[in-house]
Amino acid sequence: MLNFVTTNPGKVREATAYLDDEVVQFDFDYPEVQADELGAVAAHGAREAYRAADGPVIVDDAGLFIDAFDGFPGPYSSYVEDRVGIERVWRMTEPEDDHSAAFKTVIAYCDGDDFAATPDPVDRDERRGQDLAADDRGGATTDEQVEGGEDALPVKLFEGRVPGEIVAPRGEGGFGFDPIFEHDGTTFAEMSTDEKNAVSHRGRALAKFAEWYAER
Structure with missing residues (x-):
C-alpha cells in the first residue's frame, strides 16, 4: 500500500484516479524546510514520512511561478498567499x-x-548546508555540510507543470491562487473539480509517477 502524506482528502481522491486503490491517506505533520526548489522541500518531507510510516510514501509540494518575478513566489507560495x-x-x-x-x-x-535517475531525477540528499543555521554555515567544513551521508534515503521526483497567465481574480471555486491563474481562457477558480483535475499540475505529476510506479 502506498501512503500519500497529506491532510487533504481531495488530493487522495485525485491520486486514486491514477493509482486505483493502492493509495491511502497518511496524516503526518513533518517539519517543512525552506528551500528555493520544490524538489528539495518535497524530498525532505518524503524522507521524514518514510521513517514514520515505515513503508512507501509520496509527498507533494506545489507553487505558483510568475515569469516577470523570476519564478517568485515558487516554493514560498503558501507564505506569500x-x-x-x-x-x-x-x-x-x-x-x-x-x-x-x-x-x-x-x-x-x-x-x-x-532508483535509476533516468528519466526522472533522484534527490540523494547531497545539498550543502541547507539545514545549518546561518551562523554555523560559515564555519562548517565541507564534510559537515553534506547532508545524510551514507545513510541518506534516495527520493524519486516527478514534476507536473501547467502554463497560464496571472489575471484579475475571477471565480468562486478552488483555493489559493486559483482565482488569479488563467489556463486556456478560464481561471482555475472557474473550473469544476473534474475540469481542474483534468489539466492540473498535480494530475500531470501523478500521471508520470503512476506510469513509473506500475513498473516498480
Missing part, C-alpha cells in the same frame, strides 16, 4: 508586460531503496 494575498499578487503583476506564469507540483517518492 498568507502574508500578501492573491489580490496584491495580481496588483503587483498587472503593470508588468509579461503576465505568464505556471503552476508546478513535484511529487517525491521514497521506499527506502535506490
Whole structure:
C-alpha cells in the first residue's frame, strides 16, 4: 500500500484516479524546510514520512511561478498567499508586460531503496548546508555540510507543470491562487473539480509517477 502524506482528502481522491486503490491517506505533520526548489522541500518531507510510516510514501509540494518575478513566489507560495494575498499578487503583476506564469507540483517518492535517475531525477540528499543555521554555515567544513551521508534515503521526483497567465481574480471555486491563474481562457477558480483535475499540475505529476510506479 502506498501512503500519500497529506491532510487533504481531495488530493487522495485525485491520486486514486491514477493509482486505483493502492493509495491511502497518511496524516503526518513533518517539519517543512525552506528551500528555493520544490524538489528539495518535497524530498525532505518524503524522507521524514518514510521513517514514520515505515513503508512507501509520496509527498507533494506545489507553487505558483510568475515569469516577470523570476519564478517568485515558487516554493514560498503558501507564505506569500498568507502574508500578501492573491489580490496584491495580481496588483503587483498587472503593470508588468509579461503576465505568464505556471503552476508546478513535484511529487517525491521514497521506499527506502535506490532508483535509476533516468528519466526522472533522484534527490540523494547531497545539498550543502541547507539545514545549518546561518551562523554555523560559515564555519562548517565541507564534510559537515553534506547532508545524510551514507545513510541518506534516495527520493524519486516527478514534476507536473501547467502554463497560464496571472489575471484579475475571477471565480468562486478552488483555493489559493486559483482565482488569479488563467489556463486556456478560464481561471482555475472557474473550473469544476473534474475540469481542474483534468489539466492540473498535480494530475500531470501523478500521471508520470503512476506510469513509473506500475513498473516498480
